[in-house]
Amino acid sequence: DIQMTQSPSTLSASVGDRVTITCRASQSVSVWLAWYQQKPGKAPKLLIYRASNLESGVPSRFSGTGSGTEFTLTISSLQPDDFATYYCQQYDRHSLTFGQGTKLEIK
């Protein structure tokens, strides 16, 4: 199975900051990677699919890059609503895997 490793596990930042979360795959997943945001007690929300495609309705401050084994999610200017946990997910094979999550906290 393909393992997904996110870094950092926890990130402290302030409103207005630019932040980047990294996701590394144990083998190439081409561009088959998605990013999700999850708030406590809520279902995850799709942000990015196919590595860099912004889901409809998602603010443009979110962006995704990468291919192969290394991917990044960037939030260009943090807003109060962005403090949440973020997960990457690969879908290169029928066995799908998520990263362990990155908790974005208010500094």
Next chain:
Amino acid sequence: EVQLVESGGGLVQPGGSLRLSCAASEFMFHNYWMTWVRQAPGKGLEWVATIRQDGSEKYYVDSVKGRFTISRDNAKNSLYLQMNSLRGEDTAVYYCARIGAAAGYYFDYWGQGTLVTVSS
């Protein structure tokens, strides 16, 4: 607006069975692959199973193979997860999710989840 509503969760003893349901509305259910994803308390997300539009292809995470069965009824716009031989490590919130229309298996809409607790 796409809606996915899970039901059927609850408390079950180890070794027991449970059937989860997911009622879909406001989209052409029969046109989409569907999936189940779970989240143990305080833990991350884990993909569980996926099913093709017509039910002809099904995929499972290794830890549930032989114990869980994903199915669907397109006439009823419903997705199911039959869970047998339940273990403590199956305790989680179970989400049904729709797989997006673009190529690949990403999840564009999620239900609110249903909690399954396996304990004696």
